[in-house]
Amino acid sequence: MTPEELFDIEIQLLMEGVYQVYGYDFREYAESSLRRRLSQWLAGSGCATLSLAQSQILRDRQFFDTLLRGITVNVSEMFRDPAFFKAIREQVVPYLKTYPFVKIWLAGCATGEEAYSMAILLLEEGLKGRFRIYATDINEEVIRKAQDGIYPLQELQHFTRNYQHAGGTGSFSDYYTARYNHAILAPSLRENIVFAAHNLAVDTDFGEMNMILCRNVMIYFKQSLKERVLGLFDSSLLPGGFLCLGTKESLEHRRISDRYDTVAARMPIYRKRYEKK
Numbered sequence: 004m005t006p007e008e009l010f011d012i013e014i015q016l017l018m019e020g021v022y023q024v025y026g027y028d029f030r031e032y033a034e035s036s037l038r039r040r041l042s043q044w045l046a047g048s049g050c051a052t053l054s055l056a057q058s059q060i061l062r063d064r065q066f067f068d069t070l071l072r073g074i075t076v077n078v079s080e081m082f083r084d085p086a087f088f089k090a091i092r093e094q095v096v097p098y099l100k101t102y103p104f105v106k107i108w109l110a111g112c113a114t115g116e117e118a119y120s121m122a123i124l125l126l127e128e129g130l131k132g133r134f135r136i137y138a139t140d141i142n143e144e145v146i147r148k149a150q151d152g153i154y155p156l157q158e159l160q161h162f163t164r165n166y167q168h169a170g171g172t173g174s175f176s177d178y179y180t181a182r183y184n185h186a187i188l189a190p191s192l193r194e195n196i197v198f199a200a201h202n203l204a205v206d207t208d209f210g211e212m213n214m215i216l217c218r219n220v221m222i223y224f225k226q227s228l229k230e231r232v233l234g235l236f237d238s239s240l241l242p243g244g245f246l247c248l249g250t251k252e253s254l255e256h257r258r259i260s261d262r263y264d265t266v267a268a269r270m271p272i273y274r275k276r277y278e279k280k
């Protein structure tokens with residue numbers, strides 16, 4: 004048996020144990036990225052093998068939390084993929100404006116940048132007081148950071164460029180205050196966002212959403228888990244609701260795809276059809 008094969012067995016055993024003890028289900032995460040993340044984590048863990056680390060992982064919550072941080076990829080940015088946000092502004096918002104109130108589920112929100120970007124966009128489009136964003140993630144530590152809405156100042160230049168390319172109609176600097184080397188987002192942006200823990204692999208759906216965004220999350224999942232999660236979204240979305248995926252993701256060949264129409268060319272933005280009577 005090669006060391007790689009042995010490592011894969013250790014991963015399987017550990018993921019089973021983690022699921023039994025903590026309820027976090029990584030058993031259907033894509034092998035290649037899980038392998039890469041776990042070997043990076045192991046290198047910094049002080050343990051020679053995953054089997055040796057396993058005993059402590061299953062008994063020591065804090066040690067497990069370091070593993071959780073190692074497994075989940077939490078990188079995000081404001082107005083990530085600006086063309087996507089431009090398409091939302093131009094092709095989805097006109098529909099949203101016709102609703103009295105808009106409920107949005109943003110699954111896999113990481114440190115919150117995407118949720119704040121959506122809030123800015125909807126405020127600029129005149130939807131103040133008419134929307135709520137439920138931003139969820141498996142990782143409670145990133146949710147706490149998301150709630151703070153504080154980002155390193157050096158990232159703001161990039162965020163500002165994204166905002167402009169995404170069709171921002173104001174001045175991005177109006178949305179934050181610079182303090183030392185951090186940017187603190189305006190607390191008013193948080194008024195319409197509820198941050199909460201939710202695990203797409205094991206938790207149930209969120210009802211009656213007008214829009215769901217889940218970008219750059221399912222790329223880490225195996226096909227079976229992707230299908231589960233898309234089923235969850237399908238049952239959470241009202242007819243006529245919008246489903247938005249990451250730029251490298253699509254509904255092609257998915258079980259739910261025949262109930263959705265593509266909204267924007269070359270963008271993974273879909274609209275759930277109204278059932279025929």
Ligand SMILES: C[S@@+](CC[C@H](N)C(=O)[O-])C[C@H]1O[C@@H](n2cnc3c(N)ncnc32)[C@H](O)[C@@H]1O
Nearest residue numbers: 075076077079111113141142202203204218219
């Ligand atoms: C790469 S980030 C994407 C952030 C943001 N959506 C974006 O596109 O910039 C992926 C996020 O998915 C979260 N995640 C991974 N597995 C999850 C699961 N089973 N349930 C909910 N969130 C999950 C991770 O914790 C991480 O914050």
